[in-house]
Amino acid sequence: MHSLTLPLPSGDTWTRADYEALPEDLPVRVSLIHGELVVIPRPRPIPADLVALVVEVVSPSTKRKDRRVQPTLYADARIRHYWRVETDQTAPAFAIYAYELDDATGGYVATGVHHDRIIAALPFPLDIELKAVRER
Structure with missing residues (x-):
């Protein structure tokens, strides 16, 4: 030590x-x-290629950190895909903001906002009906 x-x-x-x-x-x-x-x-660095996707669920008490600080940390770790889940919006009440790492800038660029369903090919194929998730 x-x-x-x-x-x-x-x-x-x-x-x-x-x-x-x-x-x-x-x-x-x-x-x-x-x-x-x-x-x-x-923290010890994690080889960024071991993590394909980070999903951050925004908490009311840590909104600023979840929206501004965390994405920077994930981008610095070279995690290619980042999704931010907003659960306390008034309209719509639930949204997933998807981002992908831009190699030129080293930051994230938005790739979509999803309210009812998220269909993605990257980082792996998936199709999620978000209404079912919200009701759980």
Whole structure:
């Protein structure tokens, strides 16, 4: 196990300036939450070709993260197909947004929005009647 030495904060708690002064190449992820430095080990990379599709179900409490942060992480991991399931929309009440990784930009491009049925050939053939899924 490797040890990690971080500088001490300037006072009793960490400030934004203390946080921003940390080196950018830390072997761990760090977050500043209410004056506390939270250290999270970086996950080991998964060969992106092992994951063909990620489906993210948007939660009301994490909407922003699910819509903005997670897709970036999946694209960085080179996961070719990403679907976002929205369940709390008013009209329609259920939708799947499908995306595919664009090799030129490294980001996702939209390939469709599905409300009643999703038929796809990639990343594998499937045909799902979404009404049946919603009723479960």
